[in-house]
Amino acid sequence: MSFLLRRPIFSIGLVITLTLVAIALVSLVWTPLPPTKMQIVHRLKPPMAQGLLGTDQFGRDVASMLMVGAWNSLSTSLLAVAIGATLGTGVGVIVAAIRGLTESVVMRICDIIFAVPPILSAMLLGAFIGSGRFTAIIAIAVFMVPVFARLTLGAAQQIWTRDYVTAAIGMGRNRAKITIVHVLPNIANQIIVQVTIQLGLAILTEAGLSFLGLGMPPPAPTWGRMLSDAQTFLGQAPWLALLPGLAIALAVMGLNMLGDGLRDLLDPRDQS
Amino acid sequence: MIALIFRRVAGLIVTLLLVSAILFAVMDLLPGDPASVILGTSASPDTLAALQKEMGLDRPLVVRYVAWLGGVLQGDLGRSYTYGVPVAGLIAERLAVTVPLALMAVVLSIALAIPLGVQAARHQNGAWDVFSGLFSHVSIAVPAFWVGLLLIILFSTTLGWLPAGGFPGWDVGVADGLKALFLPAVALALPQAGVLMRVTRSAVLEVMNEDFVRTARAKGLSEQTALWRHAVPNALIPVVTMLGLQFTFLIAGAVLVENVFNLPGLGRLAFQALSQRDVVVMQDVVLFFSGLVILMNFLVDLAYLVIDPRLRAGVR
Numbered sequence: 160m161s162f163l164l165r166r167p168i169f170s171i172g173l174v175i176t177l178t179l180v181a182i183a184l185v186s187l188v189w190t191p192l193p194p195t196k197m198q199i200v201h202r203l204k205p206p207m208a209q210g211l212l213g214t215d216q217f218g219r220d221v222a223s224m225l226m227v228g229a230w231n232s233l234s235t236s237l238l239a240v241a242i243g244a245t246l247g248t249g250v251g252v253i254v255a256a257i258r259g260l261t262e263s264v265v266m267r268i269c270d271i272i273f274a275v276p277p278i279l280s281a282m283l284l285g286a287f288i289g290s291g292r293f294t295a296i297i298a299i300a301v302f303m304v305p306v307f308a309r310l311t312l313g314a315a316q317q318i319w320t321r322d323y324v325t326a327a328i329g330m331g332r333n334r335a336k337i338t339i340v341h342v343l344p345n346i347a348n349q350i351i352v353q354v355t356i357q358l359g360l361a362i363l364t365e366a367g368l369s370f371l372g373l374g375m376p377p378p379a380p381t382w383g384r385m386l387s388d389a390q391t392f393l394g395q396a397p398w399l400a401l402l403p404g405l406a407i408a409l410a411v412m413g414l415n416m417l418g419d420g421l422r423d424l425l426d427p428r429d430q431s
Numbered sequence: 432m433i434a435l436i437f438r439r440v441a442g443l444i445v446t447l448l449l450v451s452a453i454l455f456a457v458m459d460l461l462p463g464d465p466a467s468v469i470l471g472t473s474a475s476p477d478t479l480a481a482l483q484k485e486m487g488l489d490r491p492l493v494v495r496y497v498a499w500l501g502g503v504l505q506g507d508l509g510r511s512y513t514y515g516v517p518v519a520g521l522i523a524e525r526l527a528v529t530v531p532l533a534l535m536a537v538v539l540s541i542a543l544a545i546p547l548g549v550q551a552a553r554h555q556n557g558a559w560d561v562f563s564g565l566f567s568h569v570s571i572a573v574p575a576f577w578v579g580l581l582l583i584i585l586f587s588t589t590l591g592w593l594p595a596g597g598f599p600g601w602d603v604g605v606a607d608g609l610k611a612l613f614l615p616a617v618a619l620a621l622p623q624a625g626v627l628m629r630v631t632r633s634a635v636l637e638v639m640n641e642d643f644v645r646t647a648r649a650k651g652l653s654e655q656t657a658l659w660r661h662a663v664p665n666a667l668i669p670v671v672t673m674l675g676l677q678f679t680f681l682i683a684g685a686v687l688v689e690n691v692f693n694l695p696g697l698g699r700l701a702f703q704a705l706s707q708r709d710v711v712v713m714q715d716v717v718l719f720f721s722g723l724v725i726l727m728n729f730l731v732d733l734a735y736l737v738i739d740p741r742l743r744a745g746v747r
Contacts, residue, residue, distance in 0.1 A: 271450050274724040276683035279717050282705045286713045287458075363574055367687050370576055371702060386577060390691070393580065393595075394588040404577035412572035 169420020175413025183233045186226035194223040195378045203396045213398055215388065221399070224380035225406055231381050232410070235374070236361035239296045243303020244354050250304065251311025252342055255319060256334040266312070269305035277302040277364050281373050290373040298368070299361050310353055314346040348425040355418035359411040366407045382407050436733070443729045450721050451503070455496050458714055508715045513707045518715045521700060528598055529689070529696035531608070533681055535616035537674070540623035545670070547624075548631025549663060553654075555636065563628055570625030576687040579618035583691075586614060596693035615692045619684045623677055630673045634666035641665070667738055675731030679724050 163170040191210060198218035206213040212221040254265050281290070281298035288294060318324060318341060327337050368374045369383030377384065382403040389399035466482040467474070483489050487498065502509065508518040551563040587595035593614055599607045638644060639662050647657040686698030693699070697716060704712035 267446065267449065268453075270725075270728075271446065271453060271721070274450065274679065274721040274728075275717060276679050276686075276720065276724075278683040278686050279701065279720055282686075282701055283458075283713055283717050286705050286708055286710050359572070363572075364683075366574055367576065367683065370574075370687060371690065373705075386580065390580065393584050397584050397588075400577075400580045400584060404574065404580065407577065408569070408573045412568055415572060416568065 166420055166424070168416050169424060172413050172416030172418070172420050175409060176417050179229055179233065179410050179413060182226055183230040186223075186230045190220075190223035190226050192220040192223045194219060194227045194380050196220070203392065203399075205396070206398055206402075212402055213396070215385070215399055216392060216396075219380075221385075221402060224385060225382070225402060228380045228382045228385065228403065229406065229410070231375055231379060232362055232365055232383075232407075235292055235296055235365050236299070236358055239299035239365075240303055240354055240357050240361050242296070242300035244307050244350065244357070246300070247304040247307025248311045248350055250308040252315050252338050252346075254308070255312050255315035255342070256338050262312070265308070269308050272301060273305040275302075278367055278371070278373075281368050282371075285373050290376075292375045295365060295368045295374050299364050302364075303357055303361070306357060307350070307353065310349060311346060314349050315342050318342045318345050352418050352422045352425060355414055355421060359414035359418070362407065362410050362414070432736070435736070439729065439732060443725065446725055447722055448500075450725065451500060451718060452496065454714065454718055454721070455499065456492070458710070459492055503718075509711045511704075511709055511712045513704075513709045513712075518712055521712065522697065522715065522719060525695060525697045525700045527601060528612075528694050529685060529698065532612050532616055532619070532689070532694065532696060533685055535609075535612055536619035536623065536681065536685075539616055539620035540627055541674075543620065543624040544627035545631050545663075548628040549635055549658065551628070551632045552635035552639065553658065560632075563632070567625040567629045570621050571629075573622060574687075575618050575622050575684040576691045578621050579615060579688050579691040582614045582618055596691070598694050611692075611694070615688045615694060618688050618691070619681065622684065623681060626677060627670060627673055630669050631666065634669045635662055638662045638665045664738070668735060671731055671734050671738065675728050678727040682720050682724065 163173075196219060198214070200218065201209045201214050202216055202218040204210070204214045204218075206221075209218075210220040210222055212225065215221055215224070250265060250269075254262050277298045280301060281294055284290075284294045284298055315338075321341075324337060324341055327341060332340075365374060366381075366383040366386070369381040370387045372384070372387070374381050374383055385403040386400060389396070389403070392399055466479055466486055466488055470479055470482060480489075487495060490498075499509075506519050508522070510516065511518050511521060514521060547563045547566070551560040554560055583595045586593045594611055596611075598611045601608045635658075639658075643665075644657055644662050647661045648654070652660075682698075685696065686701060688694075689696040689698040690702055697719070701713065701716040703709075704716065
């Protein structure tokens, strides 16, 4: 307990993130009402008047929609970051082991990918293959690859200069083996921290994409589309615009704080 | 110095060429070419082949790329299917909204972030520092388009002070134009300000411990003068770097915020092009935005040389 109290940022982040994950998981087996159930007679009711958090323009229960939205947002972002982090880390450690011309070519390509915001690549993909969850995941994942490739390359290059790596090279270990035995375990902490922080960014991006109609198609509830639908009722039902945004902000803040806390925890050198 | 700038410009050109080539190749690899997108699924193979020939889609990839690039270099970005006008003109028209919006957002975020960050660093661990730490945590996490919605609820539907959206055009008057862009710019600036504030705080903290700041204090300069004349200018490099890195997110935010406020900018153009499947406009807007991001990073590199005279000697 005192361990958590001495690290308030980490603890707050952990609590928010765990709550979010719990809500998302619970939504798979239980929600107050089915999130797609329409009750037109109860439409646009404020929080507590009908259900815990009110109803939307079709009389659907906002609390239930937010719960399922948590699962949709989290699972999409998690998949996207997992793909991006795996590919990016792979590229990073391989390039760090090969060096030479490959390094500058790969990094130049990374710069270019990084120059296209995921919202735009999702729109571009959407124009050709149609929008949906798959498009959103690919667009976010593609943007994550250079993020992780750069981080991994920088971290791995440092490990390659260490004495124990020089020793391993001297003993005749090949570069692939050194990467697996020495490099990856020593940069794992930094990757974990980055995954946490990028998850927050992925949730923000996913929300933006579904706000534009580029995320999961209706009737699946997403935080972004709930906000987009709320635009029409800003005067009559402002809570419809408040609640999903609050959910996004809390989720992202929780993950960012957890990431910051993890960084301090896992990397003692950075502590000041 | 000149040779250095020349090398950077050469690098910039290579990168821009690569972007255009990659974008062109990706567009080609994606299923469905522009002709079939225009005609839809019900078109007969003959009609499709005829349109493909008319659009030059039957030529090899490299030939098409060179022809397209030649056009782009002469300012010919192709024609929009839905508007029936040259895309270059469309983009230029929309820039009159997006560029002032982005500039306003950058200025607002700097005006908010630098004083806040400097004060937080001066009173490290004080109430001010805690408050600004909280501010940065919150502002980084809120989506710009949601801030936009909240601003509309507060300042338009409740107080009625500012327009909820739309853009009257610059010819109606600069004041009306700026008024329409103010709320969107605030929405865009807030998330940026959080990041910038954090960087400013840590950069100033680091510099404050340097010998030259101690010397400035020792020779009798007031704390304020030592801070603003010696510490802050030296802390600007990481701030400028972050400003450049954040540019991608500023553009992504602008796409969303323009849609919230119904502003006829580039982001809105891209969104409309998407719903109308106007792939030529789509491709041009993406090319334009990515070119802008790369150019921005290039300018940040140049800005280092201006801010830090040591680098001019160092990298030669």
